[in-house]
Amino acid sequence: MKRLNYFLLLILFLLQSCSNDSSSSETYSIEGTWKTTSTVVNGVEKFGGTNIIKSELTNFDADGNFDAQSYSDTNYSDLYSYLEGTYTFQSATTFNLSGNQYNPSGDLTLTNSNISCQILKLNATQLEIKLTNLPDPNVVSVKKFIR
Numbered sequence: 001m002k003r004l005n006y007f008l009l010l011i012l013f014l015l016q017s018c019s020n021d022s023s024s025s026e027t028y029s030i031e032g033t034w035k036t037t038s039t040v041v042n043g044v045e046k047f048g049g050t051n052i053i054k055s056e057l058t059n060f061d062a063d064g065n066f067d068a069q070s071y072s073d074t075n076y077s078d079l080y081s082y083l084e085g086t087y088t089f090q091s092a093t094t095f096n097l098s099g100n101q102y103n104p105s106g107d108l109t110l111t112n113s114n115i116s117c118q119i120l121k122l123n124a125t126q127l128e129i130k131l132t133n134l135p136d137p138n139v140v141s142v143k144k145f146i147r
Contacts, residue, residue, distance in 0.1 A: 028122045030095075033059045034145035041141045053080060058145065064088060066097070079104045085112070093119045097131075110135060 036056035039047035047053055055076050058068040068083040069076075085099020095117050101110040112134060120142070121128035127145040134141055 028124060030060045030119070030122065030127060031062050032147060033057060034127055034147060036143060037146055038144040039141060040143075042139060046141075048074075060087060066099070081109065083112075087117075095119075097134075 034057070036047060036053075036058065038045065039053070039056075045051070047056070052072055053070045054074045055071045056068060057076065058066065060066045064086050066083075066085055066087050070080045070082070072078045072080045081101055081103055083099050083101045085097055087095050087097050089095040097115040097117055098113040099111075100108055101112065103109050115134045116132040118130045118132075119127070120130055125147050127147075129143050129145075131141040131143065133139065
């Protein structure tokens, strides 16, 4: 009988442990600094390898501002361009970006507004977003980031 009680307690403990993992209500935020790992534009990878942009950092501030720096090397030292702007959440999984892109000399190279973003994945270490209308209408990009 004692063995049965221990066995039942063990099963209850395991079931409780599993249910806690699968029903986690932990929420995550995009706030903070993210490193880009992939940028697929209309189905074509545009990040790393033989592409111009080899590394990229994006920072989302709590006040709704964001900035991103793109580099033509993997050491985050050869600045290719940077972007500054704002983001506004429309729902828990969608937000809009507006911002300006500059070259390393600080000259304006592109103005972006009304870029629609959908969060496809967000956890403590990964972020994946789908961007529409960047840099032109009907362009769809999927960007993957890590912390």
